Amino acid sequence: MKRFLRIVLFLVFAGGFIFQGSAFAQNNLENAFKKVKKGYQTVRYHAVAIDTTAAPRGIKRPDFRGGEDRYRIQRWEVWYEGPDKVRLERLNKRSSRKIILIRKGSQLYIKFGERWVVRPILKEEKSMFLGLPWHLRGAPYLKLIQKNYKIDFKPDGEIIGRRVALLSIQPKYKARMIWKLWIDASTGIILRQLQQVETPFGLKILKARQMTFIEYGGNFPDSLFSVSGRIVKQKREFRRRRRIHFNTEGETFKSLRDLADRAPCSIFAPEPSLNGFAFVRGKLLKRPRMTMIQTHYSDGLIDFSIFQIDARKNVRKRFMKRFMERRPRGRRRPLMEIYPLEKNGFAFLILSHFPGPWVREAAVRLKPLPED
Known part of the structure; x- marks a missing residue:
């Protein structure tokens, strides 16, 4: 007992x-x-x-x-x-x-x-x-x-x-x-x-x-x-901390298919999809002389975004050049991965808050979404 x-x-x-x-x-x-x-x-x-x-x-x-x-x-x-x-x-x-x-x-x-x-x-x-x-x-x-x-x-x-x-x-x-x-x-x-x-x-x-x-x-x-x-x-962010910033105000979509239906061009996405990563949201960002489409992917902890730029060739080149010149470099660059590329008449920027192999893999797998 x-x-x-x-x-x-x-x-x-x-x-x-x-x-x-x-x-x-x-x-x-x-x-x-x-x-x-x-x-x-x-x-x-x-x-x-x-x-x-x-x-x-x-x-x-x-x-x-x-x-x-x-x-x-x-x-x-x-x-x-x-x-x-x-x-x-x-x-x-x-x-x-x-x-x-x-x-x-x-x-x-x-x-x-x-x-x-x-x-x-x-x-x-x-x-x-x-x-x-x-x-x-x-x-x-x-x-x-x-x-x-x-x-x-x-x-x-x-x-x-x-x-x-x-x-x-x-x-x-x-x-x-x-x-x-x-x-x-x-x-x-x-x-x-x-x-x-x-x-x-x-x-x-x-x-x-x-x-x-x-x-x-x-x-x-x-x-x-x-x-x-x-x-x-101070209206701007820290001048010393050079940030990569997009004005991402635009129409938001929770479905990749809904975004594709509203976009004025074909949307590219990694095919086949990367292990564990899923589409979370998309945005249609209309800018002067260009349309920018953002698709955001995550596995829960790690995120990356694909920015697809639809514009005339000279506008695309000027945008990419300015972006790459203004990105943080050297000792002040943030812990992130940036991958620029041109494909099928579009410019792409793949940004991840965290460096890793999935960024380049996503670039390799980029393909236009099939039409229904």
Whole structure:
């Protein structure tokens, strides 16, 4: 009888360890993401983290053919009062350069020396202030992740004194992303994350973030979020950070066939389709003297877009020349892949936020969609 009671007590304590309830313990990607997003909507915290990023601006990008990797290492300190009120201080370990960023609603304040620059926050920056990987998106991306990756969600000990669960996402295809998140069992806040990619030369780390301190709750003084001194309004993005930017305002289509029916020319797509990648959305972008068609593909974690330019030969050549001249180069180029080509009287630009063999493979497989 005593032995039986010991077994029962052990199971009770073990069950209590698994995220203090069964709702969070479900091995379900969608529920895990909902828990994380809810945490960042409701929890207030002050934290310190070490952020390691491959191929950042100012440092040579890693060689994906092999060779030595180089990284930017930053110390992050965050005062998080809510998704629209955040103070982030970043200290570069190599240069000892400190940047202060304050988000107030839709406005972003950046401090350089004694000067503040204010501008609207960019869409891709919102996840940075939440501390979230940008891949935490809704359908259809979650369905693609579940289809193309192996999901494992289980307790994994403690990080800085907090019980955590490890959400491990492993690819079913070669040369794809490996993603691991260590999630606070009580709050849903991500305490550690690791993004890697498989290469012929082994695993390469793309991004790693480890919290070294976190304190929940508390009242933050208003002075943390106040801005004083000279404030400069900047309409453009950072001049130093030369971005590749398309004006992608246009008619959006969720079906490739619907897009083909509305387009004034034949639409090209990879045939046969690449393993795991699926069409997510398309856009018809009409510009002066040209029509641009964007088709966007994803496997859930990795995305690429094909921009098809329909215009006269001299207009196409001028556009491609200007684009290639203005793209970020050298030490400031982002971690992305750009593949330009001409085919069947069209110009194509294939852009991926992440270098990999699928970009060239998509270019090789480009064929016009068959008519119904």
